[in-house]
Structure formats: structure tokens, C-alpha cells
Amino acid sequence: MSKRNALKEKSRVLQLDRGEADTTASGENLNEVKLHDLPLFSFSKLANATNNFHSANKLGQGGFGPVYKGEFRDGKEIAVKRLSKASRQGAEEFMNEAKVISHLQHRNLVRLLGCCVDGEEKMLIYEYMPNTSLDVFLFDPLKRQLLDWRKRFNIIEGISRGLLYLHRDSRPRIIHRDLKASNILLDEELNPKISDFGMARIFGGKQDQANTIKVVGTYGYMSPEYAMEGRFSEKSDVFSFGVLLLEIVSSRKNTGFYHDEQSLSLLRYAWKLWNENNIFALIDPVISDPSFHSEILRCIQVGLLCVQEFVRDRPTMPTVISMLNSEIVDLPTPKQPAFTETQNALDTESSEQIRENRSVNYVTISVIGGR
Structure with missing residues (x-):
């Protein structure tokens, strides 16, 4: 990488850290983190798997948003991280997590199964861990x-x-x-x-x-x-x-x-x-x-x-x-x-x-x- 490109890259990272970059959860920005490289799940399939995101299936709450347990018709269990629509921090974490973990494959890292981008709904789907944390x-x-x-x-x-x-x-x-x-x-x-x-x-x-x-x-x-x-x-x-x-x-x-x-x-x-x-x-x-x-x-x-x-x-x-x-x-x-x-x-x-x-x-x- 040339010195000029390296300086541009450094500037971009600093902008992201300062919250100055355009990091809203729009479709364009989600494309920037290449979510299209991940398997896509429909909103309806995830809603069915989580009983319409029922509170009984809620596993926890983080800065990103709520996490729900789900189960597909074939019996496969999943954990669904649903982005809180009002949270700018959550939107930034969503894109960052998708960008980072989509590259990772290791037995001691939680596995990302795919994502859902449907209008304002943004979700990441993970393997379910039965013994929590x-x-x-x-x-x-x-x-x-x-x-x-x-x-x-x-x-x-x-x-x-x-x-x-x-x-x-x-x-x-x-x-x-x-x-x-x-x-x-x-x-x-x-x-x-x-x-x-x-x-x-x-x-x-x-x-x-x-x-x-x-x-x-x-x-x-x-x-x-x-x-x-x-x-x-x-x-x-x-x-x-x-x-x-x-x-x-x-x-x-x-x-x-x-x-x-x-x-x-x-x-x-x-x-x-x-x-x-x-x-x-x-x-x-x-x-x-x-x-x-x-x-x-x-x-x-x-x-x-x-x-x-x-x-x-x-x-x-x-x-x-x-x-x-x-x-x-x-x-x-x-x-x-x-x-x-x-x-x-x-x-x-x-x-x-x-x-x-x-x-x-x-x-x-x-x-x-x-x-």
C-alpha cells in the first residue's frame, strides 16, 4: 500500500472511531460491510422461529439490541440478535460485528450463520449456545x-x-x-x-x-x-x-x-x-x-x-x-x-x-x- 493510501486508510479508521463516518444502518452502508456475502434469512422465517420475537424467547439484551432463541421447523436452534431501531450505537455495532465475524472461522469463536436485512429490520443469526454464558x-x-x-x-x-x-x-x-x-x-x-x-x-x-x-x-x-x-x-x-x-x-x-x-x-x-x-x-x-x-x-x-x-x-x-x-x-x-x-x-x-x-x-x- 502506498504512503498516500495508508494515510487515507488511517483517516478512515479515525473517522469511524469518532462516530463521524456515515455509519447509519442504511442498505448502502450494510452493503459496504458485504452482508450480501452471508446467507440471508427472511424476516418471516425468523419471526416464525422465535414465535414473533416473544418475550419468553428473549435470551438477553445488549448495546446492539435484544437476543432471542429461535428454532426452525427442522429442529435447528438459533440465536437471533435484533438491532434496536433507535440505537445509533447498536447500528454501528451491527455493521462492525457483521464485518468482523463474517471473516472468522474457529471452534472457539461463536459461529455466524447469516443475517436478515428487511426494511428497517436488521438481524444477525448465530448458532445457539444451550449453556448460555x-x-x-x-x-x-x-x-x-x-x-x-x-x-x-x-x-x-x-x-x-x-x-x-x-x-x-x-x-x-x-x-x-x-x-x-x-x-x-x-x-x-x-x-x-x-x-x-x-x-x-x-x-x-x-x-x-x-x-x-x-x-x-x-x-x-x-x-x-x-x-x-x-x-x-x-x-x-x-x-x-x-x-x-x-x-x-x-x-x-x-x-x-x-x-x-x-x-x-x-x-x-x-x-x-x-x-x-x-x-x-x-x-x-x-x-x-x-x-x-x-x-x-x-x-x-x-x-x-x-x-x-x-x-x-x-x-x-x-x-x-x-x-x-x-x-x-x-x-x-x-x-x-x-x-x-x-x-x-x-x-x-x-x-x-x-x-x-x-x-x-x-x-x-x-x-x-x-x-
């Missing part, structure tokens, strides 16, 4: 007992393989930007599939990081350089993966920026236990079998390495996988995680700065909470 199991006192260590390690491995594909094996390369427990779907055998690519970004050529004034994601999973400065890269997803890894081992949510003075975020709690040589206290009693302790401890250490404050200190996903599989035997000693020093003052200041420095139109932040 990881957070539903992990943070429920009863359901988490169904996740023994072998299942949890399988989930950890699956997420890491999916991320490796996005960062290194996919063409084009993808940065997810919103990796969290509720975006990890589970199939009938509790195998994980990364979902929700509405906030993902495509990296081209040798690009290894980007900046945005539109910070999107979820407090508690966002890396410090992204939350505070709008810089994101592979290492931003690595940070989110590290938080997820610690959540999977402990069955505790990382409460992120919002908590009272008496409570500790998961990162701060894990770091406190690490320094006290009491890291086994972090482990969920459901999986606290001494025969698995060395493997669990390795996962905790990898998680702490992933959530280190500085980008340069975090491993890449290929290195993470080598660490998890014990191909790298001697792990580095983690440095202090992000958001753990003078936590309360930093959290209050940072969230206020974000509100002051960024227009609300350009910020999409989800606060962790129950489903």
Missing part, C-alpha cells in the same frame, strides 16, 4: 459446582486458543476489546466460544496498536492504557484474559473501579495473597483438590502476569499458551497488577477524568453487574 455458571453458588477443574481448564484453554486465532492466525487480525465472562458462551459440553464482536477492531498489515477517543468495554476488564488513554492492542485483550483467568480460578468477580472502601477488587486481593505467600486462599473451594494445585497455581501466576500494569511486561497470547501448557517451565515473577495501588483514590479520579475529558457520546462503558 460463563458468568451464569461461574458466579452462581450452585451452578459453579458443575465446573470442576478439568472443565475450567478446558474453558481457559479454549478462550486462549480463540484469542490466539484472533491476534495471530486470523486474516485480518482482530482485537476484541470487550472480552469478559458474559461474552464467553458455552455449548452443550461446556466448550467456550468467544462472542460479541460489536466493539472489535481490525488491525491491518504491521499495525500493532491504535488510539481512540471512543472508549468501549467493561470496567474491571479494561487495561489501564485503554481505560485512561484510549490506547489498545493485543496486550489489551491479554489484560482482559488475565482478569478472566483469575475469575475462573476463584469464582469471584473483579469489581473493577466501583466498590466501597472495605472491599478489594479481585486483582488487589490476588496480589495481596501472592505477597503473603497465601495464594491458595484465592482458589474456589469447589476445585481445591491438592492434586490440581500445581496446575491451578500456574494459572494464577499466568493471570497475574497478564494483568501487569505496563504493556511491555504482559506476555503475548502465544507465550500465554506455552505457559499454560508448561512448555515454558519457569515462569517470570509477576509485577504489581494495574489498579492495585491507592485503589480508591485512583478509581474515583480516573472515572471522573473520563467523564470530564470524553463526551458521553464517545464513551461506552459497561459496569460489571449481575445478569
Whole structure:
């Protein structure tokens, strides 16, 4: 690509991030993301499959819009993401998700089956995941007992393989930007599939990081350089993966920026236990079998390495996988995680700065909470 074309491409990306590009959900713009390359479903077929989008079939609600379970006459089950007509953010996420995920094929990524574009109706159709999402199991006192260590390690491995594909094996390369427990779907055998690519970004050529004034994601999973400065890269997803890894081992949510003075975020709690040589206290009693302790401890250490404050200190996903599989035997000693020093003052200041420095139109932040 010539220097002139490269500058034009950079300008286009910046315009998209600023919300200045024409990203309404018109037929012309949908053609730009090549939805015609996907199988098309008629509105009537999807209405029949979901019982006219009955509330009893509603699986959830996101920035994109509602998600419904459906079933075709042949018995095939689907999940239908229906764009909320009034949501500009949803329209942008719709086009972005269609553009990104139509390129992707991996066993640990949710599979897009097709789309529907019918007048004002815009929908994406996915394979249905019968065990919903990881957070539903992990943070429920009863359901988490169904996740023994072998299942949890399988989930950890699956997420890491999916991320490796996005960062290194996919063409084009993808940065997810919103990796969290509720975006990890589970199939009938509790195998994980990364979902929700509405906030993902495509990296081209040798690009290894980007900046945005539109910070999107979820407090508690966002890396410090992204939350505070709008810089994101592979290492931003690595940070989110590290938080997820610690959540999977402990069955505790990382409460992120919002908590009272008496409570500790998961990162701060894990770091406190690490320094006290009491890291086994972090482990969920459901999986606290001494025969698995060395493997669990390795996962905790990898998680702490992933959530280190500085980008340069975090491993890449290929290195993470080598660490998890014990191909790298001697792990580095983690440095202090992000958001753990003078936590309360930093959290209050940072969230206020974000509100002051960024227009609300350009910020999409989800606060962790129950489903």
C-alpha cells in the first residue's frame, strides 16, 4: 500500500472511531460491510422461529439490541440478535460485528450463520449456545459446582486458543476489546466460544496498536492504557484474559473501579495473597483438590502476569499458551497488577477524568453487574 493510501486508510479508521463516518444502518452502508456475502434469512422465517420475537424467547439484551432463541421447523436452534431501531450505537455495532465475524472461522469463536436485512429490520443469526454464558455458571453458588477443574481448564484453554486465532492466525487480525465472562458462551459440553464482536477492531498489515477517543468495554476488564488513554492492542485483550483467568480460578468477580472502601477488587486481593505467600486462599473451594494445585497455581501466576500494569511486561497470547501448557517451565515473577495501588483514590479520579475529558457520546462503558 502506498504512503498516500495508508494515510487515507488511517483517516478512515479515525473517522469511524469518532462516530463521524456515515455509519447509519442504511442498505448502502450494510452493503459496504458485504452482508450480501452471508446467507440471508427472511424476516418471516425468523419471526416464525422465535414465535414473533416473544418475550419468553428473549435470551438477553445488549448495546446492539435484544437476543432471542429461535428454532426452525427442522429442529435447528438459533440465536437471533435484533438491532434496536433507535440505537445509533447498536447500528454501528451491527455493521462492525457483521464485518468482523463474517471473516472468522474457529471452534472457539461463536459461529455466524447469516443475517436478515428487511426494511428497517436488521438481524444477525448465530448458532445457539444451550449453556448460555460463563458468568451464569461461574458466579452462581450452585451452578459453579458443575465446573470442576478439568472443565475450567478446558474453558481457559479454549478462550486462549480463540484469542490466539484472533491476534495471530486470523486474516485480518482482530482485537476484541470487550472480552469478559458474559461474552464467553458455552455449548452443550461446556466448550467456550468467544462472542460479541460489536466493539472489535481490525488491525491491518504491521499495525500493532491504535488510539481512540471512543472508549468501549467493561470496567474491571479494561487495561489501564485503554481505560485512561484510549490506547489498545493485543496486550489489551491479554489484560482482559488475565482478569478472566483469575475469575475462573476463584469464582469471584473483579469489581473493577466501583466498590466501597472495605472491599478489594479481585486483582488487589490476588496480589495481596501472592505477597503473603497465601495464594491458595484465592482458589474456589469447589476445585481445591491438592492434586490440581500445581496446575491451578500456574494459572494464577499466568493471570497475574497478564494483568501487569505496563504493556511491555504482559506476555503475548502465544507465550500465554506455552505457559499454560508448561512448555515454558519457569515462569517470570509477576509485577504489581494495574489498579492495585491507592485503589480508591485512583478509581474515583480516573472515572471522573473520563467523564470530564470524553463526551458521553464517545464513551461506552459497561459496569460489571449481575445478569
